[in-house]
Amino acid sequence: MVYDRERFAREDAVYAEHKRAVAAGEKRVLRKTSTGELHSYPADEIGFTPGSGQAQVSTWWGMGILMMVMVILLAAGVWLFQRPLWEGNGPEWGALWLIGFAGFLTLYTFVLARNEYRATQLRKLRGSPKPNSNGSVDINLLELGQNRGDQPGASR
Numbered sequence: 692m693v694y695d696r697e698r699f700a701r702e703d704a705v706y707a708e709h710k711r712a713v714a715a716g717e718k719r720v721l722r723k724t725s726t727g728e729l730h731s732y733p734a735d736e737i738g739f740t741p742g743s744g745q746a747q748v749s750t751w752w753g754m755g756i757l758m759m760v761m762v763i764l765l766a767a768g769v770w771l772f773q774r775p776l777w778e779g780n781g782p783e784w785g786a787l788w789l790i791g792f793a794g795f796l797t798l799y800t801f802v803l804a805r806n807e808y809r810a811t812q813l814r815k816l817r818g819s820p821k822p823n824s825n826g827s828v829d830i831n832l833l834e835l836g837q838n839r840g841d842q843p844g845a846s847r
Contacts, residue, residue: 702729724820732822736814738807751811754804761800765793 705721709731712719718734738751748754768789775783814821 698728705729705731722822725823726820727823728820730820730822732819733813736810736817736819737822738810739803751804751807754800754807758797758800758804761793761797765790765797768793 706729709719709721712731720732720734720737722730722732722737724730739754748757768786772783772786772790775781813819
């Protein structure tokens with residue numbers, strides 16, 4: 692990484708403003724943007740944070756697609772539960788596990804998609820950049836005036 696004095700000065704300014712806002716009682720989240728800059732987001736501008744696996748969903752419509760897969764799984768569970776009733780037998784009680792699992796994941800993915808959609812709309816309205824999907828920033832690395840490892844003359 693190349694030492695960039697201006698970028699570090701901007702990050703220090705953003706971090707100082709973030710600390711002031713948090714001290715004033717605002718709910719803020721410190722994240723890197725998709726361009727690599729540091730930004731302090733209001734809590735309502737952060738939707739969900741994708742996991743650290745290989746395949747990640749990072750958009751509201753991607754989470755909506757997963758929700759539709761869960762709806763199909765839920766419908767399959769209801770069909771499996773009721774199918775024996777059409778033949779005059781008792782219901783397939785084992786399908787209740789599938790119905791419960793798919794129902795929970797349908798609701799969960801719906802809430803995530805809704806929150807990300809709202810956050811995306813707020814970021815567009817306020818002109819905030821898109822946050823990076825890696826999660827939050829390590830505050831310990833940002834303490835003001837701290838020597839950073841990539842500064843000239845810093846030991847590694």
